[in-house]
Amino acid sequence: MTTDLYFNKEHQELRMLVRRFVDNEINPHVEAWEEARIFPAHELFGKMGDLGLLGLNYEEEYGGGGLDYWYQAVLLEEIGRAHCAGVPMAIAVQCDMATPALAEHGTAEQKEKFLRPAVEGKAVFSIGVSEPDAGSDVAAIRTKAEADGDHWVINGSKMWITNGTQADYITLLVRTDGRERGYRGMSLIIVPTDADGFTVSKKLEKMGNHSSDTAILSFDDVRVPKANTIGAEGMGFILQMQQFQVERLAASLMATSGMERIIEMTIQYCRERKTFKQPLINNQWIQFKLCELKTELEALKHLNYYCVRKFVAGQDMTREASMAKLKMGRLSREVADVCLQFHGGMGYVEEYPMARYFRDARLGSIGGGADEIMLGIIAKLDGLLD
Ligand SMILES: Cc1cc2nc3c(=O)[nH]c(=O)nc-3n(C[C@H](O)[C@H](O)[C@H](O)COP(=O)(O)OP(=O)(O)OC[C@H]3O[C@@H](n4cnc5c(N)ncnc54)[C@H](O)[C@@H]3O)c2cc1C
Numbered sequence: 001m002t003t004d005l006y007f008n009k010e011h012q013e014l015r016m017l018v019r020r021f022v023d024n025e026i027n028p029h030v031e032a033w034e035e036a037r038i039f040p041a042h043e044l045f046g047k048m049g050d051l052g053l054l055g056l057n058y059e060e061e062y063g064g065g066g067l068d069y070w071y072q073a074v075l076l077e078e079i080g081r082a083h084c085a086g087v088p089m090a091i092a093v094q095c096d097m098a099t100p101a102l103a104e105h106g107t108a109e110q111k112e113k114f115l116r117p118a119v120e121g122k123a124v125f126s127i128g129v130s131e132p133d134a135g136s137d138v139a140a141i142r143t144k145a146e147a148d149g150d151h152w153v154i155n156g157s158k159m160w161i162t163n164g165t166q167a168d169y170i171t172l173l174v175r176t177d178g179r180e181r182g183y184r185g186m187s188l189i190i191v192p193t194d195a196d197g198f199t200v201s202k203k204l205e206k207m208g209n210h211s212s213d214t215a216i217l218s219f220d221d222v223r224v225p226k227a228n229t230i231g232a233e234g235m236g237f238i239l240q241m242q243q244f245q246v247e248r249l250a251a252s253l254m255a256t257s258g259m260e261r262i263i264e265m266t267i268q269y270c271r272e273r274k275t276f277k278q279p280l281i282n283n284q285w286i287q288f289k290l291c292e293l294k295t296e297l298e299a300l301k302h303l304n305y306y307c308v309r310k311f312v313a314g315q316d317m318t319r320e321a322s323m324a325k326l327k328m329g330r331l332s333r334e335v336a337d338v339c340l341q342f343h344g345g346m347g348y349v350e351e352y353p354m355a356r357y358f359r360d361a362r363l364g365s366i367g368g369g370a371d372e373i374m375l376g377i378i379a380k381l382d383g384l385l386d
Pocket of ligand 1: 093126128134136161162163206209367368370372373376
């Protein structure tokens with residue numbers, strides 16, 4: 001196994017711990033949580049917090065593991081083996097999307113107040129960037145925070161917010177300098193959801209990721225202390241762009257193990273299923289197609305590991321993390337399509353895991369920055385734009 005070159009005994013022990021956690025605490029409940037269109041985030045995160053799994057790479061001073069991102073990579077790969085994508089996505093929101101800026105740029109007081117409960121699994125976090133009229137174009141967000149003494153007064157709306165109906169805190173990107181548009185004048189602010197004026201306007205019904213709750217949120221004169229601002233006022237866009245790099249790498253790390261699981265499941269199915277008196281796997285076309293997917297998956301895993309190396313070394317991984325996210329989205333779709341095809345009708349029924357994977361995998365090319373946005377970043381960084 002190639003992973004032995006990257007992961008030592010401690011990593012492997014963590015891998016086994018997380019694998020057992022997924023087998024015992026997530027997989028037995030997936031059917032019920034998918035049907036309920038929500039999973040109990042507080043209960044599950046509490047269990048993860050007790051095992052120290054929600055802040056492996058965050059400072060020990062605030063309850064974290066004080067480890068480097070290789071450990072988080074192991075966690076993400078194993079969480080991605082869950083029999084649905086919704087719960088892994090929610091966990092990644094907590095660890096890799098809503099809290100990296102807080103961990104990196106928060107004050108000691110902020111980390112004690114907000115990061116510690118996130119790491120201990122006592123508080124559920126969301127990341128609030130997208131809006132009804134601003135998804136790919138983050139610079140078009142309109143939710144604004146106006147200063148009133150030592151408080152912000154927040155008005156606006158956020159859309160597509162994962163964990164949105166059960167979060168205790170939202171890491172919210174808002175405009176703080178009165179401008180209507182543009183990259184400048186945004187700030188990241190931690191907003192408690194028990195604040196007056198905060199409401200969940202709607203829980204969205206989605207084609208996949210059913211166990212994850214996704215919501216439209218509304219802010220109507222929500223007062224939040226200015227002390228909840230992460231980093232310098234007006235730096236929110238830059239902090240969010242940095243946070244996106246971790247999010248994109250995390251998404252790619254999680255997705256590879258999901259793909260691996262589905263390819264192995266398909267190989268097994270093709271061994272057992274006979275057509276024309278032969279196991280399906282005896283068809284060279286099927287062998288070749290599956291081996292081609294395995295090869296691409298292996299290549300993606302190595303791109304992920306390269307990103308982790310750069311990240312741990314403190315180097316900018318924007319280009320490579322964008323490539324990994326792009327490839328992850330495209331390859332997940334291909335794996336879903338090819339593997340479903342080789343399952344025949346069994347791929348199309350709900351009793352079999354294939355249909356859920358097919359629906360869940362489609363998000364990879366949209367969430368956290370669509371494929372075209374990744375291509376735009378790569379084109380810019382590689383100097384293809386005038
Ligand atoms: C299930 C789910 C969970 C999510 N969770 C969160 C969350 O927790 N927090 C959060 O803030 N957001 C979240 N999102 C939002 C997600 O990040 C956005 O959906 C995504 O960034 C795309 O934005 P959009 O949907 O507004 O699409 P749009 O910006 O309207 O774009 C539509 C499509 O147009 C194309 N496109 C856009 N711009 C260009 C371009 N310049 N060139 C070429 N093509 C382009 C792309 O194909 C894109 O998919 C979530 C979304 C989903 C579906």
